[in-house]
Structure formats: structure tokens, C-alpha cells
Amino acid sequence: MVEEIEGGPSVLFIDRHLIHEVTSPQAFAEIDRRGLRVFRPGNTVATADHNVPTVDQHLPIRDELSRFQVNKLTENCERHGITLYGLNHPYQGIVHVIGPELGLTRPGMTIVCGDSHTSTHGAFGSVAFGIGTSEVAMVLASQCIMQPKPKKMRISVEGTLSGGVTAKDVILYIISKITASGGTGHFIEYAGSAIRSLSMEGRMTVCNMSIESGARGGLIAPDETTFNYVKGREFSPGGEDFRRAVEQWSLLKTDPDAVFDQEIRFDASDIELMITYGTNPGMGAKIGDSIPTLEEIEEAERATFSRSLSYMGFEPGTPIAGRRVDYVFVGSCTNGRIEDLRTVAGIVRGRKKADHVTAWIVPGSRQVEKQAYEEGITDVLLEAGFRLRQPGCSACLAMNDDKIPEGKLAVSTSNRNFEGRQGPGARTMLASPLTAAAAAVAGKVVDPRRL
Amino acid sequence: MTGTYKQKRMSIQKFTTLTSTAVPLPIENIDTDQIIPARFLKATTREGFGENLFRDWRFGKNGEPRADFILNDPLYKGSILVAGRNFGSGSSREHAAWALLDYGFRVVVSSFFADIFRNNALNNGLLPVQVSGSYLNRIFRAIEKDPGVQLRVDLEKQEISLLPTGEEEQFDINPYKKGCLLNGYDDIDYLLSIRDKIGEFEAQRN
Numbered sequence: 075m076v077e078e079i080e081g082g083p084s085v086l087f088i089d090r091h092l093i094h095e096v097t098s099p100q101a102f103a104e105i106d107r108r109g110l111r112v113f114r115p116g117n118t119v120a121t122a123d124h125n126v127p128t129v130d131q132h133l134p135i136r137d138e139l140s141r142f143q144v145n146k147l148t149e150n151c152e153r154h155g156i157t158l159y160g161l162n163h164p165y166q167g168i169v170h171v172i173g174p175e176l177g178l179t180r181p182g183m184t185i186v187c188g189d190s191h192t193s194t195h196g197a198f199g200s201v202a203f204g205i206g207t208s209e210v211a212m213v214l215a216s217q218c219i220m221q222p223k224p225k226k227m228r229i230s231v232e233g234t235l236s237g238g239v240t241a242k243d244v245i246l247y248i249i250s251k252i253t254a255s256g257g258t259g260h261f262i263e264y265a266g267s268a269i270r271s272l273s274m275e276g277r278m279t280v281c282n283m284s285i286e287s288g289a290r291g292g293l294i295a296p297d298e299t300t301f302n303y304v305k306g307r308e309f310s311p312g313g314e315d316f317r318r319a320v321e322q323w324s325l326l327k328t329d330p331d332a333v334f335d336q337e338i339r340f341d342a343s344d345i346e347l348m349i350t351y352g353t354n355p356g357m358g359a360k361i362g363d364s365i366p367t368l369e370e371i372e373e374a375e376r377a378t379f380s381r382s383l384s385y386m387g388f389e390p391g392t393p394i395a396g397r398r399v400d401y402v403f404v405g406s407c408t409n410g411r412i413e414d415l416r417t418v419a420g421i422v423r424g425r426k427k428a429d430h431v432t433a434w435i436v437p438g439s440r441q442v443e444k445q446a447y448e449e450g451i452t453d454v455l456l457e458a459g460f461r462l463r464q465p466g467c468s469a470c471l472a473m474n475d476d477k478i479p480e481g482k483l484a485v486s487t488s489n490r491n492f493e494g495r496q497g498p499g500a501r502t503m504l505a506s507p508l509t510a511a512a513a514a515v516a517g518k519v520v521d522p523r524r525l
Numbered sequence: 526m527t528g529t530y531k532q533k534r535m536s537i538q539k540f541t542t543l544t545s546t547a548v549p550l551p552i553e554n555i556d557t558d559q560i561i562p563a564r565f566l567k568a569t570t571r572e573g574f575g576e577n578l579f580r581d582w583r584f585g586k587n588g589e590p591r592a593d594f595i596l597n598d599p600l601y602k603g604s605i606l607v608a609g610r611n612f613g614s615g616s617s618r619e620h621a622a623w624a625l626l627d628y629g630f631r632v633v634v635s636s637f638f639a640d641i642f643r644n645n646a647l648n649n650g651l652l653p654v655q656v657s658g659s660y661l662n663r664i665f666r667a668i669e670k671d672p673g674v675q676l677r678v679d680l681e682k683q684e685i686s687l688l689p690t691g692e693e694e695q696f697d698i699n700p701y702k703k704g705c706l707l708n709g710y711d712d713i714d715y716l717l718s719i720r721d722k723i724g725e726f727e728a729q730r731n
Contacts, residue, residue, distance in 0.1 A: 076719070076722060076723055076726045077719070077722065079701055081699075081700040081701060082699060082700060082701025082702070083699065083701060083702075085716070085719065085723075087723065087726055087727070096566050096567075096618075097617070097618065097619070099569035099570075100569065100570065100571050100619075103569070103570065104713070108713070110717075113720065113723075124563075124566075125566075125567060137567075139567035139568070140567055142567075142569065143567050143568075143569055146569050188617060188619075189616075189617055190615065190616050190617040190641060204617040204641055205617060205641070205644075206617055206618075206619035206622070206641060206644060206645035206648060207619040207620075207645075208619060208645065208648035208649065208711070208712070208713075209644070209648070209712075211713060212712055212713055212716055215713050215716060215717060216713070216716035216717060216719075216720055216723055217723060217727075218716055218723055219712075219716075220701075220712050220715070220716070222699060254554060254611065254614060255554070255610070255611040255614065255637060255639070258611070258637070258639060258640055259640060285615075285641075286615075288611070288614060288639055288640065290640050290641065353554075354554050354556070354614070375553075377551075377553075378552070378553040378554065378609070381552070471558075471563040471616075472563060472564065473563040473564055473566060473567070480586075490556075490558070490615060490616075492556045492558045492559065492615060493558070493559060493581070494558060494559070494562055494581045495558050495563075498562070498581050498586070499581075
């Protein structure tokens, strides 16, 4: 923190600024208009992910507006001396996938990006959150932004997770309990033995969806799992520097007597496989449950509930499982990493997707894509009838051509089930890669353990 | 109404008081994907997003206005949008604030705002006015009875009132941000003024 303004926000220095093609052009235009140079170009790293096509990435982008926007990013980065991992670069990928995999994300850093899922990086014990484009311009101009101090919430999950229950189920469960606005105004610390038992990729999935509860960010105290993940990555410190860094990172712990504005505890054994049935990520339930009846919903919320179900084409009180699925999407900054692809391959190996299902797998980065190929995952998925696409945000937000058609039902490993999020009129059920893979094979919503 | 807001500089348009009729949108959890769908985020400037504000609620598949959506009802107009709780959730896209301003809104009233949207709005001179749930319902009822009812928002006094009845409520705003809006200042101006101090902070840390 550089300074605190009385009665106002604090000036926060940003260690790592990640940018992409969609939320940065207006920020560059702003600093250009003021005749400024980027203050600390070495602290910013860029990639193209949001609107890039996921086929034929070696060819010029066909969509004129997308091409213009991606070219603009290249121009801006060149002019201001910012490192860019653009299309066809071996490090290109979804901004929240490449940061960690390249060792650009490290414990204790302040990290921002013009994208709400920047909370992902909190998995490393960094303070990471999404910002708007005006704030992107602030960081470019001064390497700082102005932030009011958030409230603190601790969510502890204690105990052992049941078989088949993944990080995605944990976070969908948490959001279903605290609601899609329950975290607003807060930073969340995730704690407890069930959280500590998660791999780094699982922790990223949990922190990634903090924003879906309204929380600006979520973080997990770094530990051996974190240090082992960071070690040896492209931009991680090496040798003696790494040892010294770990000493520092080990100190990043919440005091035992720290006071939180809100403290919530969950029992890991209560968490089941989860899936959403509505149009905000808080509308989730156990996959074996039924959609609530109107009577089970508080009166003030019934209009919103009914509106949401009507969009989804679902009836209150009906079982969630058994619904016919048209599309399966595995990818995004939530679940587009190698462990996610391994999980899917594990389920579909020796099986075929159902004939009527279109199944897309979109690796989170070029490195994930390469690793999947080397591990033989690619072959397994192709044999099962999945379509393997090239890295990008893809159908998570459907800025490019990867859209779910109107009225079709998708089981998606992404983070948002908003109306039209995956294409105008598209219906989205959010679930883990395990549940998504099972849906692709069964052609309907199904508990993967019953497959 | 489209395009009444023209931004010349990033330094934001001042806000003092506003008296206007209002457009009611009594829907909860209006996320920024509804305000401006992702497929319209391909522009590299800030202008023109008003055209696609609430695109998929406002227009049908072939671009025809949907008669059942409030912005297409000539009875309801004004530069105040009144919306259900948890307005602006989801994506951090500042395009949502730009779209609302570009369309002609200067104030959004709700009983709860998502954090990033609130910041983005304030950084662009769009005032988020957070009121109690009961006051929000009173506004909705008043507009239902008379679409021509006027609301007055006074930033200095941090007060919103329903003009015919004089029913009013105070609202909170960060004092620093209030000053910025009243004077039309933005954060970049301030941050540029302390760049030496930022340099010292870096030097000290290394």
C-alpha cells in the first residue's frame, strides 16, 4: 500500500498486471490521449484469449472486429514494450491459466486484470481481483489503483471430501449456501482441511468462482502444495532466490486470533456432487436432488426464481438428473487445466459420447494442449467423439463463434449460467469436469458415479 | 435518447443534482451480461454501446424491438434506471457502465450493487444510488401508479426523493468518490500527481 487517503480508498501498488484484448484497448487509448508512457511495462503481461477463434488459429482471424481488437492489443504492447503471448505463441492461453503455469503468479503478490475471474490467482495466497477498464488505465499510468478496504470473510471447510466430489462441487456448494451476492463487499479466505487437501488446480477453481458469490477476491494461505507448484516454472525464482522466497511466503498466514467480519464453516461430508439449475451460480443443488418447489422459495424471491426456471425451460419440483443434454463444454479459466482434461479422459476412455451430444473440449492454454497431447489424453477424447479446439475463453462467454444454440441445454465446466451467457437463448448447467464428461457419455444429466 | 452522453475526456462528467422520470426494471441479479452481452464487446472505443444496452431483453432474434420490454415502452423514459437488488453482478466489463451512460442514464437506483460495477459506474460519472428494499419498492409502486412521477437525486446531500410525496431517503457514498463526482475529477489525475511517491515506495521495498 503506497498511501491511504483519509475517508477514502487506499493507493495499492500492483505487482502483476495481466491484460487481454477486450478490456484493454480503451485504457491504452486513455494513456495515449494523455501522452503518457506505461509507467512500469515490465509488470504487465498480455495475452489474447477472450474473443479468439478456437479453430485455425494459424490463419488470420476471420471475424473483422475480433481481428481488429487482437491486432490493437499487439500494436499497443509493441508500442509500450509489454510482453505479449499472442495467438500461436507457445505460452498463449486464458489469462488466468497462463499466469500460474508460467510462474507469473506467486504468493504475496498484488495481481489485477480487467476480468472478474482474476480472483483465481488468490489460490497462491496473492491478493488478486478483477478491475474495470478505467482501473486498467490507472495501472498502466501509475502501476497503482485506488481501492476501498474490503471486509473479510473466512469460509472453512473441514473434514474429508467424499469420492467424486471435486473442487468445483465445493465452490458450487459454497455459493449455493451463501448466494450469488453473499460475498459482495468482501474478500474471502478459504481455509480448513478440505481446502488444504486440494491440489493447486483445485484451489484455483475454488478461488476463481469467488466472484460468483459477489466477492471481489478469494485466497488460500500458501503451503507446501503451493511452493511445489511454483517451483521450477518459467518465471519463478530459482535456486537460492527460490529458497529465500519460500521463507517469505511461509509467513503469509492469517494470525490465529485474526477477526473476520463474517466466519462461515462447512462440513466437507455434507458436500455432494453439485450442478446448477437456474440462471445465477447460486442456484445450485445436489445432482440427485429435485429443483425446489415454489413453496420452498421465500416469497420475495419467487418472481426471480420463476423467471429463471422459465428461461431454463424447467419446472419447479422436478428431478435435476435425467434431463437430456445437447452440449457439453469443458474449458474456461475455471476448469480448463490439465487435471480437468485428465478427469474427463478418465471417464470417457473406452466409451463414446452420446450421439445427440456435441462435446467441446477447449484447453486453457497452449501448454495444457501440448501436455494433453503428450499424455495421450487428446487421443482418448477424440476417440470418444469429443471435438478438441484450440485455447481461448470460447463458449464460456461466447464472444467468438463457439456459441450454444438457442434453447439448447449445455452442461458446462465454466463459471456463469446467466441468461444468454453461452449464446443468445442458450441454457447452461454448471458442473465439474467429471459430471460434464458423464453427461456427454450418457446424453443426459447423470451422477458420474452411477455411470 | 441514445447518445445524450458524450465523453470528451476521461475526467468524468460532474454530478450535482438530477431530477428526472425513471425507468423501472424490477428484476433481481441483473448481471453485466444482460446489460451488454459479450458479443458486443469487440469495439476498441467507449462510444456506441447504448445501442446494444439490454440487447437480448430489448430486441428479438431479428433485431425487432420487443414490445414487452420496458425500454421499448414510450410511457417510461428518463435518465434514472431503477432496478432490483444485486445490480451489475458478474463480469467486470466496464462496457456495462458505458452502455448505460451512452443510452442516457446518469443514475442507477437499486437496493444492492455488485462491487466491480459500482466502481466502474463511479469511475465514469454514473451514480449508483443504493436504497433500502422498502424504499425501492415504494419507487416501483409510485412509477407503476404514474409513469410520469419524478425522482430527485442530490449528491451533495446524499438524498433521493420521490417528488410528488416528498418521501426521501439518504444514501451512502465514499466521501472521496463523492468529491470526485461533484468536481468531475478522476483517479488517474490523482495517481499521476503521486508518481514520485510511488517510485519511492518501490525503491523502499526492493
